[in-house]
Each structure stands twice: as structure tokens, then as C-alpha cells.
Amino acid sequence: MDQKLNLYRFLVGLADDSVVLSHRLSQWCSNGPYLEEDIALSNVALDYIGRARMLYQYAAEVEGEGRSEDDIAYLRNEREYTNLLIHELPINDFAFTMLRQFFVDVFYCEYLARLCHSTDERLAAIAAKSVKESRYHLKRSEPWIKQLAEGTEESLRRIKTALAELENFVGELFVMQDWEKELADNGIAVDRNQLKVGWDHYVQKLLGESNIVFADSQLQIQGGRDGIHTEHLGHMLSEMQFLQRAYPGLKW
């Protein structure tokens, strides 16, 4: 019974991470710096919505109460959302969006690669499909960071501004919840703690090549998995969920 609840929370947490980031990325659609990048970013958003759908569908089945993926995504309030905070931060400027993307891409490449070995076959299959997408995302985001960091004074300034905010949110990616630990002990989930050293090394090396020092921030803002969010998520959900809230059950 507990195991079932743990698995449900785990799946919804991962799905919330994906759907929230997807919505943020979709906000670039028609607002990209130029057409090609606009399309490319929207493609990444679509990858994340696909990932969220697979996870919500599975979560709905695990829950077994007749809710659909859409019910879970569109009919929960801010406090019921359990995404890690880094995903919900507003897109700000292009440098911020790409630096966030680079940080999560590095994370997901390793996280999903390990999740491919989950004893839960369905989860392993979702991870196997998703990790390929994340590897491509990283191939895109990584050169952007170099390009912006070594571009103009203005682009470097923007990268540094983005870093000053994002460094306070990356720590949460590596925090394990008690129920997540239980799942990890059973081989279902991945131990996030173990990814920290590799992630730090990767990020420090890349930023270091552009003479940007990255060190752990003393301030590590957390709370996403407990439903404690930044002030930004509520506004985002009101936009994302508007149609289902205003016209319940509407389909197209």
C-alpha cells in the first residue's frame, strides 16, 4: 500500500517537473530570438510534455481512482503541485532560459540514464525514451552557454545574472525525500545524492572554460516536493489551467 502511494508521488513529482518546464519553454513560442531558435525551443517543450504525459498516465493507473492524465495536470492547485522549483522559474531572458536548460539537461542525462535500470519496467521504458531527448537537449544548450559566455559583454552579463539566481535552486535537484529513498532502496527510483559530484564537475568544467566560477551557493531554496513554491507557479498555473477551470471537461 505504502509502496503504491510512494510510486504515485514519485511519478507525479517527475511529471510535474516536466509539465511545468514544458509550459515555461512553450512561452518562447512566437517570442524566440529568431525563427529557427523559436522552433527548436518549442520542440524541446514538446519533448517535455510527451514525458509528462507518459508519467501522468502511469500515475493515474497506479492511483486507480479513475482520474485521467489531464485531471492530474489541470485540476490540481499550486500547493498540490510537487515540481522542483528550478522548473517553475519564469523564462526571464534567453540566457536565463538556456542556463536553466543546461543545468537540467546535464542533470537529466545522468538521472534518466540511471532510471533506465529501474526495476519498474514501465519507468525504465519511459526513461529510455526520454534520455535520448535529453542528450539532444544538452547538445543544444551546452554550446549556447559557451557562446553567450564568450560572446559580448552584454551576453556575459546576462549569463552571470542568470547564474546568480539559478545557483540557489540547483541544490534541490539532488535532495531525496524519505519516500523516494524507500523507492531507491527497492531499485525503482534513482538516488539523486549520487549525481551531485558528477553534475558539479560537468558544470564547473564547462563554465570554467569560459572563466566563470561556479561554486555551491549557501542559499539553497527548497520545498517543491512538499508543494511549497515560489510566487511564480500560481500565476503560471492560472494561465496553463485556465481553459479547464473556466470550461470544465472541455475537449477539442
Added chain:
Amino acid sequence: MSQEHLEIYEVFVRSARGLDHKHVGSLHAESPEHALMYARDCYIRRSEGVSIWVVESKNITASQEDDKENFVEPMDDKPYRHATHYVLPDSVNNM
């Protein structure tokens, strides 16, 4: 973000193994690497291809339309360059 750093690239896609790369269009990008990724997202997202070439448009040397008279047309009145111009002796039968 200014577009002054963007170059135009021509995109060639191989739709299946064994076929030639065909010109499918062009796009803007910061670098050849970016051009390749944009081509992936703009031109093969519905599985239209298995391989992509990108070439900076400025690196293509092209024949000029206004030079057609000298460049292309002289080829039009030389039928003897076509195999069909020649009448084969009956004894050759099907060549």
C-alpha cells in the same frame, strides 16, 4: 538578441539510406553546429530524413541567370551529344 551574427545555411537532406542528399531549404544560424540542429528541428522532425548536410550559402558558387545565353543555351543545339541522335545498324539490334 540581434541577428547580425546569423549566417544563412542551405540544408540538404537524405531521405533514406542509399538516396542522394537533396536540397530542402535554408535557415539562419550562429554556427554550422547550430545550423545542423536547427535543420534537424525544422526539416526532419516528422521523420523526413536520416542524414543532413548544411552548407553556408555564401560558400556555394552558383551559375547566374543573366548569363544563361552563353552558359546554358549553347548546349541546346547539339543533338549529337544525345545517344538518340544516332541510328543504329539493324544488326546491332537491341543495344
